[in-house]
Amino acid sequence: MTTSPVTADHDLIASATHRARGLTEPLLRNIVEALGPSLAAIGCYHFGWQTDEPYTAGKAIRPTMAILAAEAVGAPPSAALPAAAAAELVHNFSLIHDDIIDSDEQRRGRPSVWKAHGVPAAILIGDALHAAAFELLLGTGRPNAAAVAERLAVAMREIVNGQVQDIEFAGRPWSGPQAVMLDEYQAMAEAKTGALLAFAAAGGAQLAEAPPSAVRTFDVLGRHLGLAFQCTDDVLGIWGDPAVTGKPVFGDLREGKKTLPVIAALATDTPARARLAPLLTEGLRDDAGLRLAAELVEEAGGRKFAEQEASRHLTGVGECLDSLDMPDTVRKSFEALANTLIGRTR
Amino acid sequence: MTTSPVTADHDLIASATHRARGLTEPLLRNIVEALGPSLAAIGCYHFGWQTDEPYTAGKAIRPTMAILAAEAVGAPPSAALPAAAAAELVHNFSLIHDDIIDSDEQRRGRPSVWKAHGVPAAILIGDALHAAAFELLLGTGRPNAAAVAERLAVAMREIVNGQVQDIEFAGRPWSGPQAVMLDEYQAMAEAKTGALLAFAAAGGAQLAEAPPSAVRTFDVLGRHLGLAFQCTDDVLGIWGDPAVTGKPVFGDLREGKKTLPVIAALATDTPARARLAPLLTEGLRDDAGLRLAAELVEEAGGRKFAEQEASRHLTGVGECLDSLDMPDTVRKSFEALANTLIGRTR
Numbered sequence: 001m002t003t004s005p006v007t008a009d010h011d012l013i014a015s016a017t018h019r020a021r022g023l024t025e026p027l028l029r030n031i032v033e034a035l036g037p038s039l040a041a042i043g044c045y046h047f048g049w050q051t052d053e054p055y056t057a058g059k060a061i062r063p064t065m066a067i068l069a070a071e072a073v074g075a076p077p078s079a080a081l082p083a084a085a086a087a088e089l090v091h092n093f094s095l096i097h098d099d100i101i102d103s104d105e106q107r108r109g110r111p112s113v114w115k116a117h118g119v120p121a122a123i124l125i126g127d128a129l130h131a132a133a134f135e136l137l138l139g140t141g142r143p144n145a146a147a148v149a150e151r152l153a154v155a156m157r158e159i160v161n162g163q164v165q166d167i168e169f170a171g172r173p174w175s176g177p178q179a180v181m182l183d184e185y186q187a188m189a190e191a192k193t194g195a196l197l198a199f200a201a202a203g204g205a206q207l208a209e210a211p212p213s214a215v216r217t218f219d220v221l222g223r224h225l226g227l228a229f230q231c232t233d234d235v236l237g238i239w240g241d242p243a244v245t246g247k248p249v250f251g252d253l254r255e256g257k258k259t260l261p262v263i264a265a266l267a268t269d270t271p272a273r274a275r276l277a278p279l280l281t282e283g284l285r286d287d288a289g290l291r292l293a294a295e296l297v298e299e300a301g302g303r304k305f306a307e308q309e310a311s312r313h314l315t316g317v318g319e320c321l322d323s324l325d326m327p328d329t330v331r332k333s334f335e336a337l338a339n340t341l342i343g344r345t346r
Numbered sequence: 347m348t349t350s351p352v353t354a355d356h357d358l359i360a361s362a363t364h365r366a367r368g369l370t371e372p373l374l375r376n377i378v379e380a381l382g383p384s385l386a387a388i389g390c391y392h393f394g395w396q397t398d399e400p401y402t403a404g405k406a407i408r409p410t411m412a413i414l415a416a417e418a419v420g421a422p423p424s425a426a427l428p429a430a431a432a433a434e435l436v437h438n439f440s441l442i443h444d445d446i447i448d449s450d451e452q453r454r455g456r457p458s459v460w461k462a463h464g465v466p467a468a469i470l471i472g473d474a475l476h477a478a479a480f481e482l483l484l485g486t487g488r489p490n491a492a493a494v495a496e497r498l499a500v501a502m503r504e505i506v507n508g509q510v511q512d513i514e515f516a517g518r519p520w521s522g523p524q525a526v527m528l529d530e531y532q533a534m535a536e537a538k539t540g541a542l543l544a545f546a547a548a549g550g551a552q553l554a555e556a557p558p559s560a561v562r563t564f565d566v567l568g569r570h571l572g573l574a575f576q577c578t579d580d581v582l583g584i585w586g587d588p589a590v591t592g593k594p595v596f597g598d599l600r601e602g603k604k605t606l607p608v609i610a611a612l613a614t615d616t617p618a619r620a621r622l623a624p625l626l627t628e629g630l631r632d633d634a635g636l637r638l639a640a641e642l643v644e645e646a647g648g649r650k651f652a653e654q655e656a657s658r659h660l661t662g663v664g665e666c667l668d669s670l671d672m673p674d675t676v677r678k679s680f681e682a683l684a685n686t687l688i689g690r691t692r
Contacts, residue, residue, distance in 0.1 A: 038510050119465070124447070124509060127502070132503065149480065153478070156473070157481065
């Protein structure tokens with residue numbers, strides 16, 4: 001019996017994620033427990049560790065990236081553990097604060113933390129997880145721990161700025177001199193999504209005492225992966241199958257989000273663009289309007305541009321992997337992870 | 347002409363605060379500017395750096411503590427600068443988030459950040475200042491920077507926990523087995539107020555390469571100072587002169603806050619306690635009720651207890667200073683700072 005490529009990819013990711021979770025989750029649980037009974041209860045709710053409900057928390061993408069980076073440079077996965085767990089702490093702190101900021105009432109199919117426990121509790125558990133990430137990294141006594149912690153602090157500045165830019169975009173017009181430009185979108189997406197993936201990969205490599213050039217390459221790899229993910233997510237936000245994405249059809253258009261396909265469509269000089277701009281400015285009221293807008297974005301080339309950008313950044317990931325010398329299984333795991341993240345699982 | 351003690355104390359504090367501000371403020375401004383235009387504008391608003399308004403931001407207590415700690419061990423004030431600025435960043439991040447949590451609409455006589463710029467902006471600038479404190483400390487390249495950053499992360503965990511306990515106290519009854527005990531109050535106050543003062547003093551000393559025993563003593567000193575401050579603040583919160591405190595008379599009683607004088611009064615077995623408990627449980631509706639409650643707290647010995655606790659912790663500060671060998675001016679500056687903080691400026 002031969003193993004099909006589907007199974008091979010799936011097995012690689014399942015195995016890497018399993019290693020990452022197996023190492024990271026017990027540590028995360030200890031850290032959350034140590035926050036004291038009130039915060040621990042809220043943390044357990046967010047992470048889905050309450051015993052009375054079946055629940056799967058996240059995909060552990062960032063911990064998996066960190067341990068693969070360690071394995072890439074010949075270190076055991078445990079070498080990257082503090083970076084893996086710190087990235088997951090910061091990821092979850094960001095989700096909890098972002099849900100307050102965006103008034104998102106749902107997270108992973110359940111009430112978000114602020115909705116379930118109130119805004120004060122959500123602010124405080126976020127602050128506690130943020131500080132815990134630094135406490136964890138700095139408490140390891142590893143030679144590169146301080147450098148990795150500094151890397152995390154710099155990434156945090158980027159992440160917050162990405163979120164600020166994203167909010168700011170919402171208040172800007174669809175066209176004219178104040179409209180969001182493609183390079184602004186790229187900077188926002190890199191900061192908001194790429195910076196933490198870059199930290200996970202580069203921080204994992206750095207803790208595993210990879211050479212500085214390899215650490216830099218992992219940083220670039222993480223940024224490409226973040227951008228590939230964001231471009232794909234923006235396409236799915238308009239044209240994704242609601243049964244798969246769990247979001248309403250044309251969801252991002254409905255919410256008036258300034259996503260890549262729309263920004264790219266508006267940056268063209270096409271007849272479709274001329275019809276699209278006033279439609280968006282007036283506001284899309286019904287399904288017919290949403291459908292027309294989606295068609296015009298596609299006609300103007302916005303969808304194709306976003307898909308090409310996703311491919312370009314996925315190629316960037318591949319080039320980073322090419323420039324690093326690593327065991328074949330690790331490389332294949334990275335590729336499989338990247339493909340999964342942008343929904344191209346074979 | 348002889349200098350009166352009043353002038354002497356005042357001059358010492360003014361001089362130390364001047365040194366602290368002169369070093370810290372330019373660095374803080376650079377850090378806030380580097381957050382990007384949107385966050386920088388919000389940060390400048392909070393710190394009062396907008397040029398078009400006369401405004402004094404805070405008393406720079408924590409930076410002053412940090413640089414005095416460096417001077418105490420014979421180092422120049424600049425040795426403690428990263429700890430001084432990090433403490434001020436974290437102090438202000440806490441104020442901004444706490445104002446959201448407590449729904450406080452005013453800060454330093456102006457609308458608080460969330461009130462002026464919205465909750466999302468207030469959450470994000472807080473998160474940015476939090477991360478910036480770590481970025482600053484870890485970017486110094488000083489030998490003890492990582493240890494000081496770890497000290498800050500541990501302090502952050504305490505600070506968040508103190509805030510959580512404070513919120514939790516509000517939901518508990520005034521008497522019975524669920525009532526707040528004196529030792530719980532002490533733990534809350536030490537975490538909420540003492541931990542950051544302890545970080546400022548100990549972190550400043552540690553950056554200045556003080557011996558570990560001196561660093562520990564500065565940590566204890568900061569905790570005593572925080573508790574002395576909190577005990578005094580609780581007394582002023584009930585009996586303080588509104589013209590001086592800027593708060594309404596009986597303010598804390600009006601808000602139903604579980605402060606030290608009330609908790610101490612309720613922990614006694616006095617006739618006044620027997621009358622006070624049902625009064626508090628029913629809720630204080632009018633000025634007559636507030637006045638009576640304040641009298642009963644005093645009669646049961648709650649006020650005296652809180653004042654004795656403040657004195658005891660001030661003595662603790664003095665004992666810490668006694669056990670350290672430092673220049674006389676520095677010691678006098680510490681004493682003057684402690685006296686100012688608990689409103690005993692001669």
